[in-house]
Amino acid sequence: MRLSVQPEAFDPGAEANCFAAGASGAGAIVTFTGLVRNSAAGDLLAMQIEHYPGMTETAIAAMMDQAQARWSLIDALVIHRHGRLLPGDVIMMVATAAAHRAEAFAAAEFLMDYLKSRAPFWKCEITPAGAHWVAAKDSDEAALTRW
């Protein structure tokens, strides 16, 4: 399993290929890539992502261990960026490898739900009107109850 919390951009296609090449014995690989979405008004200048160095890695590693045990994953990958990003930039990706697709999909969704609400990242949107912190959605918290 590999986890990287980094400011640098990365190539999700290259990461997916590398992940697949290393997942021997897998019958299914699911990948998810998250991008910086523009604001409803289309005026997003940048997205600043703050995190809690140390806790971020510990929290995500714990989620990955849980996912691996629960869905018998062959491998898992999480890459999450922080710092200043632009609309359309890749923020993060998750990849899971399992014997069958049901496990790979479920584990990827589980990791996404937990990353949203339990990994210490905070998004700040910068528009011509100023900067504002993105509020957590009740639906993101509610999504955890299904696990």
Add this chain to the structure above:
Amino acid sequence: MIDVLYFAWLRERIGVPREQVETSAATVADLVAELVAREERYALAFADRASLRVALDQQLAGFDAPLAGVREVAFFPPMTGG
């Protein structure tokens, strides 16, 4: 001495990302009460406790959690990762 960290809008309201606090508070809630009594900026930052989360030594905890043996306390708004 305990290290206290603040993130996101909480950090902006308090004005520092981290500080060392001399405290004998027994719980997180007691520490918050001490900070709030200290200066207006803390009172404003901690006005809505329900909108805040806390971590003790980098593990999520509750406001009623004891501080004995804890080296690092972090306060922050609900997380928005992914």
